[in-house]
Amino acid sequence: KMDKPPILQIGPYPQWDQEPLDATFQVHRYFEAADKEKLLAEVGPSIRAIATRGELGANRAVIEACPKLEVISVYGVGFDAVDLQACRERGIRVTNTPDVLTNDVADLGIAMMLCQSRGMIGAETWVRDGSWAQKGLYPLKRRVWGRRAGVLGLGRIGFEVAKRLKGFDMQIAYSDVEAKPYASDMTFVADPVELAKQSDFLFVTLAASAATRHIVGHKVIEALGPEGMLINISRASNIDEEALLGALETGKLGSAALDVFEGEPKLNPRFLALDNVLLQPHHASGTIETRKAMGQLVRDNLTAHFAGQALPTPVL
Numbered sequence: 543k544m545d546k547p548p549i550l551q552i553g554p555y556p557q558w559d560q561e562p563l564d565a566t567f568q569v570h571r572y573f574e575a576a577d578k579e580k581l582l583a584e585v586g587p588s589i590r591a592i593a594t595r596g597e598l599g600a601n602r603a604v605i606e607a608c609p610k611l612e613v614i615s616v617y618g619v620g621f622d623a624v625d626l627q628a629c630r631e632r633g634i635r636v637t638n639t640p641d642v643l644t645n646d647v648a649d650l651g652i653a654m655m656l657c658q659s660r661g662m663i664g665a666e667t668w669v670r671d672g673s674w675a676q677k678g679l680y681p682l683k684r685r686v687w688g689r690r691a692g693v694l695g696l697g698r699i700g701f702e703v704a705k706r707l708k709g710f711d712m713q714i715a716y717s718d719v720e721a722k723p724y725a726s727d728m729t730f731v732a733d734p735v736e737l738a739k740q741s742d743f744l745f746v747t748l749a750a751s752a753a754t755r756h757i758v759g760h761k762v763i764e765a766l767g768p769e770g771m772l773i774n775i776s777r778a779s780n781i782d783e784e785a786l787l788g789a790l791e792t793g794k795l796g797s798a799a800l801d802v803f804e805g806e807p808k809l810n811p812r813f814l815a816l817d818n819v820l821l822q823p824h825h826a827s828g829t830i831e832t833r834k835a836m837g838q839l840v841r842d843n844l845t846a847h848f849a850g851q852a853l854p855t856p857v858l
């Protein structure tokens with residue numbers, strides 16, 4: 543029997559993933575090491591694979607500390623946290639977990655829109671703290687159905703968001719690098735600023751890259767305006783967070799519903815002082831069903847690689 547291939551695990555997984563991973567591989571847990579440099583110096587030379595989390599990835603320093611690295615298996619659809627250039631230079635393969643999480647991510651985006659537009663968090667507090675009985679009716683909020691939605695990035699997740707929005711009889715427009723053949727019933731608007739101008743709700747569903755960094759900046763945010771809502775279920779880097787905070791604080795933007803933050807899980811404390819934001823802990827893919835499927839796909843990619851078979855979901 544062959545020795546278990548040594549792998550580096552960047553972040554924690556649920557028990558149902560940890561057990562099969564430990565059974566198949568010699569797993570070194572990067573996230574548990576008090577001295578990460580020391581761990582890399584010790585085990586780096588033997589590492590043949592890296593298993594990450596979507597938002598953690600592997601940077602150049604980690605990749606360079608592993609001269610025998612063959613493959614990086616990302617637990618997430620987003621692979622922006624992996625240094626792809628460093629991988630290309632050495633022919634290191636990269637895989638992700640697309641498709642299995644698409645519907646849950648879209649669901650949470652829709653839930654965030656509804657929750658924020660109808661003020662459900664404040665309304666819950668209104669009931670629990672006795673305001674309903676003492677003060678009477680909860681302040682009126684804004685309608686969702688029939689209004690204008692923009693989807694920035696009509697990939698797999700954006701498409702599922704748009705599909706759900708149709709059920710609310712919304713007028714749907716989208717931006718992408720080009721018009722999509724599968725979206726003939728939606729309006730293509732090339733310029734994100736123009737898209738924001740035409741939207742009450744703007745969903746950010748872009749794969750993050752250097753090219754999309756801060757694509758939602760001052761101009762897009764101000765075009766969305768004092769009545770508009772920004773919903774981000776992609777990556778924080780797609781939004782200029784300083785611009786967003788400023789606009790939320792001054793009322794230049796109506797509200798935001800966010801699942802991702804710069805520097806998460808720590809976030810800019812200015813967010814906590816705002817009552818026009820809905821804050822979620824990066825859990826759009828966080829259902830038991832989807833996370834089990836993601837973990838399986840992480841292992842299937844690693845197993846295929848070490849068996850010399852085609853990778854199920856390659857990025858590189």
Ligand code: 8YV
Pocket residue numbers: 595596597617618619620621643824825827
């Ligand atoms: C994370 C994600 O992977 O798919 C992505 O790109 O960011 C998420 O699914 C998840 O939070 C687990 O780390």
